[in-house]
Amino acid sequence: MDLGLTVPQTVMLSGYRTLSDRWALLANVGWQNWNDFGYVQAGVEHTGTTTLDLAYQDTWHGALGVQFRASNHWLLAGGFAYDSSPVDSEDRTVTLPVGEQWRFSLGAQYQLSRSLSAGAATTFLWAGDLAVDQGTDASLRGRVSGAFEDAWFVLMNLNLNWQF
16 A cells, blocks of 8 residues: 655744843744645555545644743743644544644753753643534445544653753
């Protein structure tokens, strides 16, 4: 089996502004070309290929954050981000039930030595209600209808940075 997949192009513009010796402001805006990602080519040897149109559309992203230098060793960070949905509600599938996303994050970094730091962060991602209504088509899969209600995730990260 072959599966052709186009990874979306991304354009991101980011900024960092020092407000004082303790505070900094971070921001970014971006665009992703999900429209091309929505065309998936699948094929089975000796039977040919088919291209599925998942009706994806381009998305926009925006984020704001702050950093606070609590001491020479501690750097604290927080922020939020928004991503628009790559699909309209009527085109959402159970294979990839995505919609708009809101993310809220907090993190901390501790400088262990001049070249070594350790950090931790957590993000709460809220995706809201994701209705799915896939009707029948030429395949034998039938109709799938329902909703992912109040969809959310908690993401956690631990990191160790070594500068050499």
